[in-house]
Structures are given as C-alpha cells and as structure tokens.
Amino acid sequence: MNKKQITVLLVAAFALIFIGLYFLVPTVAEQVNKATNLLLRADINGMRTYLRNFGIWAPIVSMALMVFQSLAAPLPAFVITFANAWIFGWVMGAVYSWTGAMIGASLCFIIAKAFGRPVIEKMVGKKSLEKTDRFFDKYGKHSVMIARLLPIVPFDIISYAAGLTTMGFWEFFWATGLGQLPATIIYSWLGENMSPSAKYALWALSGFLILLVVSLAIKKRFDQKLVGDNHV
Template sequence: MVLQSVIAPLPAFLITFANGLLFGVWWGAALSWSSAMLGAALCFFIARALGRPVVVKLLSESAMNTSDRFFQRYGQHTVLIARLVPVISFDVISYGSGLTSMRFVWFAVATGIGQLPATLLYSYLGDRVSGSIKALFWAFGIVIAVSIIIWLVKTKTSHHKHVL
C-alpha cells in the first residue's frame, strides 16, 4: 500500500480487497489502513519537502490543477471529503495537501477517519470470497511475485554487464 500511494500502480481498493481476502476482515483492514496512512504521510512529506515541480513530474499538471480546485472549493475539509469519496485519487490529495499550509496533524486525522469506511468495506468483501478463489489468488500472487523478482534480477544483471 505504501508503494501504491507513492507510485500508484494499482487502485488501493484492490490491495485492500486482497488484504481482506488473505488476512481476514480485521487484520486485512488494519494492514490496509496503516499502510495507506504511511503512504499518505510519505506523499504529504515528499510534496512538502520537494515542492510542486517534483509533484507535477510524479503526477501531472492536470492532476494538480484538479487538486488545486478541490482545495479552493472545500478548504480544510478537502482531505476528509476526498477520503470518503472513493473515486477521488488518494495520492493526488495526499501530494496536494503537502503543497498547502495544512498542518500534518489535521491531514493525518482526516485521512485516518475518512478512509476507514471504505477500508472496512473492501476488507469485508475480500474476506467473504470462497476458499477456492482464495487459493487461486494466492497462486496468482506467488506467480506475480516470482515474475517481479526474475525481472529485477535480469534488469540488475544486464545493467551490470553494460557498466563493465
């Protein structure tokens, strides 16, 4: 979830669903919630430390303009509203918050409260999946993990060959 927040390769609800599937409602929700909190904090502090030019490179000017408009319209309540509405990008709001004068404490409280309903819902739905699908999901996850490891090893070894 932390990597998902920073580089956003997957929608967060899929990871939360998977955590519910693999670890049950409560452990899946706890893992998803705490990881999302850490990822949101990381995005906030990246934006705060490195500024808008870096955030625009990570996201896009269009995404940041959307974030700006949302902050102009809803002010301090932006984070809470955005966390409660699942179609609003978690990452864009986290980065956007870091570019404002918002205190981190308010950001963290609003993020924690706002993401809780969806986290519990997706974890619950993941937990309700039957056993055979759960086994298939584990197998798929292992195949993906092994594929990523092989790709990383190949990339690293080919990079070293070009350096030498």
C-alpha cells in the first residue's frame, strides 16, 4: 500500500468516525449544529460564550472549529478569531486561531493530493476551481502567499487548489503560515480591544477594510514585479 492509498484510507476513516458520532451521539450533533449556526450568523458574542462553556478545553475546541470551518465552506473564520482574542487575549488568541487555520489548510491540501481533481470539483464547484486555476497560472509560486493576504479569496478553495498542483507540502505550509499572519494579528488585536457592548460587526468590518487595503497594496507590488519580469 503506497502513501496516497494510506492517506485516502485515513481521511475516509476520520470522515466516517465524524459522521458516525454526529448521527449516533445527540450531544455531538447538538454542539456541531450550534457552532455552525453561530458561524453562519457571524455571532462573535455568541461564539465567545460558546467557547467559554468548555472551560480548559476551550482552546482545543476553538482550534477544532477553525479546522471545521476550513473544511466546511463558507463558514467565516474571523468569528472564531475575534472570540479567541476576546477570551484569551490577542497574543494567545492569535496563536490558537493561527494554529487551527494551519491544521485546516494542511488537511485541505492533503485531501486534494490524495483524492484528486474530480472529488475536489464536487466539493468546491468546477467554476470556483477553474477561477482559482487562473489565479495560480498568473502568480505561480507566489499564488498561495498572495491569496492568504487577500481577505476576499476563499481560504479553503486555495488550499484545495494548491493540493492539485505540483507544489510541495512545506512550500504550501510556509506560504500559508506567513500569508495568514497579518489577518490573524489584525483580527486578534481588534478582538481583544472589543468591549462586550461594542457593535462587533463594525469592528469586524474595520479589520476587513484594514486588511484589504494592506493586502491590495502588497498584491499591486507583486503585479508590478510580474510585469517587470515579463519585460526582461
């Protein structure tokens, strides 16, 4: 049995275990449904309360939710990032959010490598994947880094798409890790300084706009570099 077959079996086993727990254990289904509902409603205050109920296990649960939202698009990650910073402070909150996001991205990459394009197309949609293909064709080895910096680019699709290329895991891992840092730090800092009475939607929007301006400036530099390279 080769490495790819082992990966497929492991992913399938974990998926079956999760599905089994969801349908056979009412408490698991209740918690998953509640967390999903909070994410869909972008309820940061509700997510903070939800995580706090797990006590010392809250960091583990928050990272598990980051992995879950990475695999189950389109759930917004910033809800968890804000809540983590609100509970744990921006430094530790950023560590938990970044770690969970990295695990989720890695799993998406591995799943794509193991199962191939036909399966990924069914998961994320053919048109979305083709659009991402064009992005990868344009930016080449810088694609993952640029995509992570742009808050408007879906996190999971980039991870899956990267797994369908010849890119190696560690190249993908470091590009994701570095590209994900600005968003994690900005949202975490805003999250820690958000009071319980604050209109957190405005804080989330502020973080998004700050990150968008910074990321577009960086993207512009990459575009200029690409134009310069093409004229050499």
